[in-house]
Amino acid sequence: MENNLAHGHRFGMVIDIDKCTGCGTCMVACAAENNVTVRSDESDKQRSITWMQLYKITNGKAFPHTEVSYFPRPCMHCDEDGHGHHTSPCVTVCVATATRLDFNTGIVSQIYTRCVGCRYCQAACPYHARYFNWWDGYKLIQPFPKGMERSLSPEVSVRTRGVVEKCTFCHHRLMRAKNKAYAEGRREIEESEYITACAEACPVQAITFGDLNNPNHKVSQLIKSPYAFRLLERLNTKPKVYYISKKDWVREMADNYLPGEFKPISTAAVGSR
Amino acid sequence: MEKPRRSSLKFVIDLLIGLVLSYYARLISNPLQSGLAYFAAGLIPALFIGWILFPFALYSKQPQPISFNHALHMDSDIADGIEGDTEAEKCLYCHSFRDDGTFAGIPKLELCMECHDDPDSPLGETQAEQQFMTEYVAQEKEVPWLLYSRQPDCVYFSHIAHVQKGELDCQVCHGDHGKTLELPPFQKNRITGYSINIWGKNILGLKSNTWDRMKMDDCAECHTQKGHEENNACFVCHK
Numbered sequence: 001m002e003n004n005l006a007h008g009h010r011f012g013m014v015i016d017i018d019k020c021t022g023c024g025t026c027m028v029a030c031a032a033e034n035n036v037t038v039r040s041d042e043s044d045k046q047r048s049i050t051w052m053q054l055y056k057i058t059n060g061k062a063f064p065h066t067e068v069s070y071f072p073r074p075c076m077h078c079d080e081d082g083h084g085h086h087t088s089p090c091v092t093v094c095v096a097t098a099t100r101l102d103f104n105t106g107i108v109s110q111i112y113t114r115c116v117g118c119r120y121c122q123a124a125c126p127y128h129a130r131y132f133n134w135w136d137g138y139k140l141i142q143p144f145p146k147g148m149e150r151s152l153s154p155e156v157s158v159r160t161r162g163v164v165e166k167c168t169f170c171h172h173r174l175m176r177a178k179n180k181a182y183a184e185g186r187r188e189i190e191e192s193e194y195i196t197a198c199a200e201a202c203p204v205q206a207i208t209f210g211d212l213n214n215p216n217h218k219v220s221q222l223i224k225s226p227y228a229f230r231l232l233e234r235l236n237t238k239p240k241v242y243y244i245s246k247k248d249w250v251r252e253m254a255d256n257y258l259p260g261e262f263k264p265i266s267t268a269a270v271g272s273r
Numbered sequence: 274m275e276k277p278r279r280s281s282l283k284f285v286i287d288l289l290i291g292l293v294l295s296y297y298a299r300l301i302s303n304p305l306q307s308g309l310a311y312f313a314a315g316l317i318p319a320l321f322i323g324w325i326l327f328p329f330a331l332y333s334k335q336p337q338p339i340s341f342n343h344a345l346h347m348d349s350d351i352a353d354g355i356e357g358d359t360e361a362e363k364c365l366y367c368h369s370f371r372d373d374g375t376f377a378g379i380p381k382l383e384l385c386m387e388c389h390d391d392p393d394s395p396l397g398e399t400q401a402e403q404q405f406m407t408e409y410v411a412q413e414k415e416v417p418w419l420l421y422s423r424q425p426d427c428v429y430f431s432h433i434a435h436v437q438k439g440e441l442d443c444q445v446c447h448g449d450h451g452k453t454l455e456l457p458p459f460q461k462n463r464i465t466g467y468s469i470n471i472w473g474k475n476i477l478g479l480k481s482n483t484w485d486r487m488k489m490d491d492c493a494e495c496h497t498q499k500g501h502e503e504n505n506a507c508f509v510c511h512k
Contacts, residue, residue, distance in 0.1 A: 008503070102506040109508035113427040157426040157512050171508050175429060179374030182433045 010079075010106040011169055012212040012240035013199070014222040015072055017250055019206035022070030027052045029201030030074075033170060035156045037137025049131040051075070051167040052198050059249040069250050072207070074198065075129040075167035076231065076239030077101075077108045087238055090121035090130065098164075106212070106240055107169050117162040126232050127239075129166050136161040169209075170196040191217055212240060226265055229254050332460040332469050338416055339409075340401040340455045347451055354388045361436065364443045364451060376432035379418050386410060419459035421470040422447075429512040439499070448484035 030036065030052040037049055052074050059067045078088035080101055088108055091101050098114035099121060101107075122130040137159055152158065155172035159165050177193040191210055199209040210219040222228065223242045229251050230239045245251055248264040255262075304310040346352045347363055357363035367380045385405075389396060392411040396402060409416050424430055435441045443451065460469040473486035480486045483495075489510075496504045504510075 100507050102508055104503045104506060105508075107508060109506065109511070111427070111507050111511045113425075113511070114507075155429075155512065168508070172429070172512055175431065175512075176373070179431055179433050181374075182431075182438045183370060183372065183374030185437075187438065 008104040008213070009211045010213040010240065011174075011194075011210070012077070012106070012219055012223075012242065013074065013169075013196070014208045014219050014228070014242045014244060016206045016208075017069050017071050017243050017245040018247065019204045020070045020072065021204060022054060022056065022068075023203065024054055025201045025203055026072050026198035026207065027054055029197045030167070032151075033153060033156070033197035034168070035137075035152050035158050036165075037133070037135075037159070039135065047134060049133070049165065051129075051131070051165070053128070057250065057253055059247075067247065067249070069245070069247065071243060071250075072198065073127060073129065073231075074196075074241060075108060075169070076127050076237065076241045077106060077167075077169060079106065079238035079240055081236075081238070087236060089124035089126065089237060093120040093124045095120060105171075105174065107171055107174075108166075109171070110164065110166050110168060112157060112159050112163045112165065115163040117164065119164060122164055126235055126237065130164050131166065132164050133159050133161050173197070227251070231255070331463055333463055334458040334460055335419060336458050337419055337456040339405050340399075342399075342401075342455060343451045343453050345454075352388070360444070360451065361442055365436075368443075370433055370437075374431075374433045379420065382409060382413065382415050385416075419468075421457075421459065421468050423468060424471060425467060427511055429510055439501075445483050446487060448482060 027050055031038075031050070034051060036051060039047070042048055052072055054070055054072050057069050057071065059065070061067070078090075078101075080103070081087050088099075088101055090099050091108060095118055096114055096116045098111050098116070100109050102109055117132070119132055122132055153172075155176070173196065174189070174194045177189045180193065181187070181189045191214065195209040196207075199207040208218050208222060210217040212219055212223070214220060219242075222244060225244055227246050228242050228244050230242055231254050233239075234255055243250075243254065248262075252262045252264075300307040300309045304313075346355055346367075347360070349355070349363075355363055355366045357366050367384060369377050369380070371377055389402075389406065389410055392406050405416075408414070435446075436443070461467070462469065472488050473480075473484060473491075475485040476488075478486050478488075478491075480491075483491075492510065493505045496502060
């Protein structure tokens with residue numbers, strides 16, 4: 001097996017922040033797709049499990065100049081450094097080998113039955129993309145609401161108390177697409193056959209999902225935009241989730257720049273776009 | 274200088290072996306006084322309980338609702354409705370893939386009723402066929418088969434990847450199940466609730482057939498042997 005992501009797939013996501021309206025459909029679609037637990041009282045948001053989290057940011061200026069943006073945050077599926085050395089902080093610290101970077105797909109896996117719940121990965125993740133199950137979710141709700149099991153997807157296992165979970169780029173959808181390809185006598189999946197639930201649900205199509213290794217795919221072209229950026233890029237975690245925003249203040253918020261360090265892109269220099 | 278050192282080392286080893294042997298010789302020559310008899314009196318029943326009695330008690334046995342004869346259905350002289358040139362194709366006639374590539378598993382009553390359609394005339398003379406006609410076909414009730422190979426929630430398995438893409442025969446994992454004259458009893462682990470067949474019966478791993486033991490390492494071993502090491506990634510089989 002090649003120890004880098006140069007071969008095979010390298011799935012990634014591009015989120016256009018300027019398109020995002022903050023409606024939260026991606027969060028709902030994600031939770032429904034992946035059997036994410038709910039509690040009887042969901043008002044304590046610090047304890048909520050949200051594989052896809054939606055943050056609201058503002059430029060902090062007074063009324064006439066106030067601008068608001070929303071940015072959805074799935075797991076960044078941090079990449080390796082090209083030599084097979086992991087750069088995903090969570091993979092590096094995991095003591096139980098419960099989370100791995102799959103070199104064939106670029107997806108960071110999370111195996112709930114392997115996780116021991118030490119929460120090192122949660123501490124290591126600079127994006128707060130990992131969540132700990134403080135309670136038994138669907139497994140031990142007593143009394144179990146009648147018919148609730150019918151709302152669960154059999155393609156994603158439910159989690160028990162004491163394990164960490166996170167976005168998996170809807171990995172089961174990849175397996176589903178592969179099954180279909182084999183049934184039709186193909187060995188490889190087509191690009192359009194595998195997209196995540198959030199990308200599918202987004203009403204303004206702000207989320208584009210695809211193979212970053214495929215130069216013809218839309219994601220590979222979108223990330224070449226001068227307005228494309230990644231969160232905390234200078235940590236060298238190499239996230240595979242890219243954002244696009246033409247607003248300078250949004251891009252400036254994506255990293256911890258020193259005063260005067262951030263270079264705004266003037267529209268004149270880039271040309272009409 | 275080398276010679277004497279080597280001989281002295283040999284002497285020490287000989288001495289140690291001698292000491293150990295004489296110790297055991299004394300234990301065996303007088304088992305009651307040395308306590309060996311009491312030790313054995315404890316150990317042997319404990320091993321019997323742990324290795325034979327406990328595994329026996331751990332699994333509950335349950336008969337299938339109907340005694341199904343796989344061999345008879347695979348015999349094209351008797352069951353001529355089941356088509357297929359190869360053995361695998363015959364298996365797939367009843368245990369089929371859906372259009373999206375998922376595996377349908379045990380067939381529904383509808384498929385059985387392609388042949389067993391007349392409640393008044395069973396196709397054979399056996400009691401099981403009579404029972405199948407009266408209890409299920411006449412009432413159009415699904416047979417509550419007990420699934421030998423139902424995997425735990427955390428496991429993902431794609432049949433089509435192995436059968437269609439990997440070109441494996443059904444037998445590689447399921448053994449001679451298609452040649453059996455009657456269904457073996459369903460054995461369930463009383464603690465975990467899982468069937469004994471999902472791991473195979475030989476947990477020690479002394480296997481002469483593929484299906485003797487099918488734990489995670491055995492899956493990975495086969496993947497590696499066939500040159501599909503990339504399929505040993507966690508998320509390929511776990512969900």
